[in-house]
Amino acid sequence: MVSTNPFASRQVRPGAIPFQFSAPDSASLIIERLRESHWRGTIIGPHGSGKSTMLETLSPLWRDQGLTEVRVTLHAGASNSGELRLPRKEEILVVDGLEQLSWPARRWLLWRCAAANSRLLATCHAPLGLPVVFTTAPSPELAEQLAEILQRKTDKLVTAADARMMCESNQADLRETLFQLYHLYESRRKSRSASDSDAEITR
Structure with a gap:
């Protein structure tokens, strides 16, 4: 899996992901x-x-x-x-x-x-x-969808429930939601890396 943070600014800047339309809009x-x-x-x-x-x-x-x-x-x-x-x-x-x-x-x-x-x-x-x-009508469901799209080529460390909770706490501000998901992903990635290192030492 790719080890970079999928919620980094270069991955979520305008244009990096196509706008996600809801049918029948296009x-x-x-x-x-x-x-x-x-x-x-x-x-x-x-x-x-x-x-x-x-x-x-x-x-x-x-x-x-x-x-x-x-x-x-x-x-x-x-x-x-x-x-x-x-x-x-x-x-x-x-x-x-x-x-x-x-x-x-x-x-x-x-x-x-x-x-x-x-x-x-x-x-x-x-x-x-x-x-x-x-x-535009941002929603927790859209936040879940974006989190899924962004993590397709990386380790999935942010769940749909995480994305929904962040979106709801930010009153559907997707920009702020993605910013906070970046930090959540980074924290979990570092924790897992530390756990892997400890496991390697104890072998």
């Missing part, structure tokens, strides 16, 4: 909803619920629509990435964290995109004046 269905709303919409959900992962899952599909993605990631009190500008004719502006813009800046962006008939997809915690094309 990435193609979200794109269809966006098309029906004239290519302007939002993905909403609480902190740590998979919104950024959703954007990574959608990212390679824009080319199939003849579009080039212009990604802007906004952070509270931290450096932003990407250039916030109106997208060109064959582009779609994807803004991760729309609520981080001030109210005047957000109003200006939405007005300019509507006036220019520009394509815009944004993530936010609550509706902010755009059609909602998807709402």
Whole structure:
């Protein structure tokens, strides 16, 4: 078995695992909803619920629509990435964290995109004046599923019950849940390694 911690940040960062849809939702269905709303919409959900992962899952599909993605990631009190500008004719502006813009800046962006008939997809915690094309719904069941996926090629030291309990204690914040599962996995791995060493000495 692989001895690395499967809950390490490089394993759980947005895009490392595809967004786990519940039937009948799918990435193609979200794109269809966006098309029906004239290519302007939002993905909403609480902190740590998979919104950024959703954007990574959608990212390679824009080319199939003849579009080039212009990604802007906004952070509270931290450096932003990407250039916030109106997208060109064959582009779609994807803004991760729309609520981080001030109210005047957000109003200006939405007005300019509507006036220019520009394509815009944004993530936010609550509706902010755009059609909602998807709402993330993290759950203990999803935490169990992610724990199972992440441990497919490693020793399974975190149980489904562990994942469920962590998710419930973190009020379904998957980002914080995975962070805590990293430490749980690391603790159990070190304990087992110490036990194996003691057993080897006593032989």
